[in-house]
Amino acid sequence: MVLCVLKRRLLRSSSCAFMGRLQRQSRGCVYSSIHGFSHEEIREKLQAFPGGSVDLLKHDSGIAVLTINNPARMNAFSGSMMVDLKERVSQLENWSEGKGLIVHGAAETFCSGSDLNAVRAISNPQDGMKMCMFMQDTLTRLLRLPLISVALVEGRALGGGAELTTACDFRLMTSGSVIQFVHKHMGLVPGWGGAARLVRIVGSQKALKLLGGALKVDPEFGLDIGLADEVLEADQGAATALQQAENWLSRYTKGPVPVIHAVKKVVLAGRELPLSEALRTEKEVFGTVWGAPANLQALASKSKHK
Numbered sequence: 001m002v003l004c005v006l007k008r009r010l011l012r013s014s015s016c017a018f019m020g021r022l023q024r025q026s027r028g029c030v031y032s033s034i035h036g037f038s039h040e041e042i043r044e045k046l047q048a049f050p051g052g053s054v055d056l057l058k059h060d061s062g063i064a065v066l067t068i069n070n071p072a073r074m075n076a077f078s079g080s081m082m083v084d085l086k087e088r089v090s091q092l093e094n095w096s097e098g099k100g101l102i103v104h105g106a107a108e109t110f111c112s113g114s115d116l117n118a119v120r121a122i123s124n125p126q127d128g129m130k131m132c133m134f135m136q137d138t139l140t141r142l143l144r145l146p147l148i149s150v151a152l153v154e155g156r157a158l159g160g161g162a163e164l165t166t167a168c169d170f171r172l173m174t175s176g177s178v179i180q181f182v183h184k185h186m187g188l189v190p191g192w193g194g195a196a197r198l199v200r201i202v203g204s205q206k207a208l209k210l211l212g213g214a215l216k217v218d219p220e221f222g223l224d225i226g227l228a229d230e231v232l233e234a235d236q237g238a239a240t241a242l243q244q245a246e247n248w249l250s251r252y253t254k255g256p257v258p259v260i261h262a263v264k265k266v267v268l269a270g271r272e273l274p275l276s277e278a279l280r281t282e283k284e285v286f287g288t289v290w291g292a293p294a295n296l297q298a299l300a301s302k303s304k305h306k
């Protein structure tokens with residue numbers, strides 16, 4: 001009897017710890033006030049550099065489209081767009097029916113990084129650090145969404161735009177597109193978390209070459225080094241690149257929401273956590289799908305995997 005109660009308490013407390021860990025991991029804030037990070041202060045500073053927008057459209061299919069929208073500046077990120085992006089990510093964190101996300105740029109080009117006009121105005125180290133923390137926080141939360149995400153790269157993804165592509169699970173490149181970490185040419189290194197993520201995607205040797213040489217990655221090179229997952233050729237049937245990206249993504253988002261979320265969570269754990277912690281997380285996530293409706297339905301239907 002006592003043993004049972006103890007066991008139940010232990011289970012409850014370990015499941016609380018697990019939920020806390022998952023929540024921290026999935027909400028994924030990197031910085032807090034201990035790091036001198038004041039969300040409100042930075043937000044106010046960034047709002048002083050307006051222009052463009054970041055737009056979110058959620059489809060009934062469970063796939064949302066996030067559009068970086070500042071075509072007059074090749075979709076460069078103004079300060080207010082950085083704030084917009086954070087708000088859109090918060091909305092996606094609370095989208096319980098969501099399964100997939102496509103991030104793309106307006107007018108057939110991806111994003112040319114930070115708006116250089118804003119960059120020039122805040123080119124002192126203190127403001128640079130604040131912007132860096134703000135964007136690291138946002139892009140980490142973007143990558144940790146329980147959705148399967150794709151960056152659709154048309155035209156150019158430069159500087160911070162290249163970094164944004166690495167905050168998605170996959171990258172699709174259209175013919176003629178280029179991803180380029182131009183930071184070295186600007187006397188910089190990535191600051192939006194792009195270097196850390198790039199190393200995890202292509203490995204440290206290739207990341208060193210891409211950053212050290214500010215190399216232009218075209219679709220063929222992208223596929224070769226594993227930065228691009230697929231090249232979308234111009235479609236004879238006149239499907240737009242966005243429609244092609246939706247078709248591509250829907251292969252991975254087919255199925256019930258809890259199962260897709262579970263898939264993303266176990267992969268995220270494997271990607272980010274030390275093995276023993278990743279295994280524990282996998283066990284806990286497994287516990288949420290084992291015997292759940294989708295599992296019971298599959299068992300009842302005697303499915304064959306031919």
Ligand SMILES: CC[C@H](C(=O)O)C(=O)SCCNC(=O)CCNC(=O)[C@H](O)C(C)(C)COP(=O)(O)OP(=O)(O)OC[C@H]1O[C@@H](n2cnc3c(N)ncnc32)[C@H](O)[C@@H]1OP(=O)(O)O
Binds near residue numbers: 073112115117156
């Ligand atoms: C380095 C890291 C840093 C960060 O992490 O925060 C950054 O991201 S800094 C930004 C890095 N990006 C750049 O330096 C891009 C500079 N721009 C270009 O190389 C070209 O404009 C290019 C290749 C994107 C497009 O060239 P194209 O000849 O096709 O068009 P235009 O040059 O005429 O560009 C049209 C229009 O857009 C303005 N533009 C482009 N990028 C930016 C930008 N990042 N910030 C502000 N404005 C940008 C460009 O000035 C033109 O405006 P216009 O008024 O017509 O002159």
